Amino acid sequence: MVAVLTSSAQAKRLRRWRILRLGAFLFAIIVGNGPFAVSWTATRYEQWQSHRPDYMRAYGRWDVVADSATRSIHAAMLRTGKVLLMAGSGNDQGNFDAKKFRTVLWDPIANTFADVHTPWDVFCSGHAFLPDGNLLIAGGTKKYELLAADAPDGKKHEYEGLKDSYIFDPATERYEKTGDLNHARWYPTLVTLANGLVVAVSGLDDNGNIDQGNTESFNPAVRTWNDHPDLRKVFPTYPSLLLAGDGRLFFSGANAGYGPAGVAERQPGLWNLVNNAFQPVDGLPEPELNETAGTIMLAPAQEQKVMFIAGGGVGDTQTATARTAIVDLDSPDPTYRRGPDMAEAKRYPGAVILPDDTVLVSGGSTAYRADDSRTAEIYHPDTNAFTAAADPHVGRDYHSEYLLLPDGRVAVFGSNPLSDDNAFETRVEVYSPGYLYRGERPTITSAPTQIPRGSTITVGSSQPVAKARLIRPGAYTHVTDTEQRSVALPVVRQVDSRVTLSVPRNSNLLPSDWYMLFVTNGAGVPSVATWVQVG
Structure with missing residues (x-):
């Protein structure tokens, strides 16, 4: 037991000595290279902070x-x-x-x-x-x-x-x-x-x-x-x-x-x-x-x-x-x-x-x-x-x-x-x-490729769906994107893993095109989109 305690004490002293040596080394760098060291430290801290799970959430x-x-x-x-x-x-x-x-x-x-x-x-x-x-x-x-x-x-x-x-x-x-x-x-x-x-x-x-x-x-x-x-x-x-x-x-x-x-x-x-x-x-x-x-x-x-x-x-x-x-x-x-x-x-x-x-x-x-x-x-x-x-x-x-x-x-x-x-x-x-x-994403397991306006469609989802959106893909230049819009597909009913959605009839609201269909769960986490054609 005494030998174990002595070994433990020696290990602690060794760790303290390494920390002090590292501290002295960093101090010397900061004194000799102040601006560079501060910038390097700030960058490393920013990288660490931005990759923390609670920060990313x-x-x-x-x-x-x-x-x-x-x-x-x-x-x-x-x-x-x-x-x-x-x-x-x-x-x-x-x-x-x-x-x-x-x-x-x-x-x-x-x-x-x-x-x-x-x-x-x-x-x-x-x-x-x-x-x-x-x-x-x-x-x-x-x-x-x-x-x-x-x-x-x-x-x-x-x-x-x-x-x-x-x-x-x-x-x-x-x-x-x-x-x-x-x-x-x-x-x-x-x-x-x-x-x-x-x-x-x-x-x-x-x-x-x-x-x-x-x-x-x-x-x-x-x-x-x-x-x-x-x-x-x-x-x-x-x-x-x-x-x-x-x-x-x-x-x-x-x-x-x-x-x-x-x-x-x-x-x-x-x-x-x-x-x-x-x-x-x-x-x-x-x-x-x-x-x-x-x-x-x-x-x-x-x-x-x-x-x-x-x-x-x-x-x-x-x-x-x-x-x-x-x-x-x-x-x-x-x-x-x-x-x-x-x-x-x-x-x-x-x-x-x-x-x-x-x-x-x-x-x-x-x-x-x-x-x-x-x-x-x-x-x-x-x-x-x-x-x-x-x-x-x-x-x-x-x-x-x-x-x-x-x-x-x-x-x-x-x-x-x-x-x-x-x-x-x-x-x-x-x-x-x-x-x-913020947690597991829902998955669209099935969806029609063609979506008529004024209809209802049934979509398979791995999780209950809080809302569904058709988002038109963007075409962007010079701060201008005339395409971008997100159209709601109201939930009509939901049974097990299948949800029925209502598609708007108004073609001014929902012009014919290919859209990204997203479903989102109750925690606000969206699926990966499925491409569908509205017409």
Whole structure:
């Protein structure tokens, strides 16, 4: 017994001696390398803290998962589960002159990238999903800008747009040429209507002038564009347009890029595509700061509430705001009401609907293409409040994209801060929300592939279902995503492992397309999505 005690005492003394020696060693490092040591210590502590189970349950987690080696300007979540990253010339005059245009496909499961032949400069085009899940892309770059100092006439020449139009087929993973636009467009917005037609508005024309209200629509049945001279509406470039439940297009007031500072062109409102009438929506706080702002239709889409997020002044002004505002489009007199302020003022915020009806708001910059904001927040529609989320590792501003993945995570791409060397962020970072660390996920064991509107469907689930959502995949560029929406499928009945869900009839609320079907349990934990086609 005495020998054992002596051995134990010796072991304790040895441990104390090692701890003291380590402490002395660390002290010497800190004294000799103070700033480095403090930074190293803070980084290691941050890594340890961010990987604690209770921290991840509360705030989620960010991980840099890959480097795309691509200057992604546009990103779209395809029905195959892959992500289309479109760069074109990638805001690089040298690439443009060499006709070096790029697109890659990212497979989030295999974490691999594959090049796709790109026949035109897709840089700064517009895009929207067709009812069959193919992606329509229209416009692009005909010519880069020429600064006054470099121009023979001493005047600045703006970017010039293209009439090119293509469809990307996720099955063949190829671009297919369609009929050309009637009007060249650079920085346009495309939005799909309930009847399957796609409307294109705004942009710079083939002379670098802002489009003066020309409206045209794409007919997927014949793959041609039709001009609509009776529908004229002037917008700034990349206007944020959403299809409302009554069939009108809601212009939130947000835009990116170019446009006059006048009030009329930036007035939020509901645009009627039958008679060209425009109903103004007033009440937006700080309306002079609506450029580079985000817009998102809150979940569920049946409530027709749209959130306006952050933004800045017109052009390259440095001003930014932390304000949000919410409008109920179902109101007889829809008017913006101020929402909760974010923790930080920013331009270019990324906003993504999550399967539990919350919204991730991340990234952005506190000035014009500068001072990246490495913060993230979660907006809760039920309490009309933000809560903190884990901070991303990579800053994002202009030319960044945010997409919900079928596994419930959010992937983030791109960023092009203003710099002498035209720096571009190519790393892919993924946010795993806190719900992924709150217990076992439900599994969809069976579901129909085709879902008719106005019907009921039966879905198999490994756990009781608290709610079900159809989330339309995103197609994101320049703080604009006209596709993103989450539609509730009310629970009709639930017996054992089978739940019957009601599908809305309104095609303005639920346009034909491929959707991600999520079911969520009582703890707010969502399943991995199953792809279904609504039509």
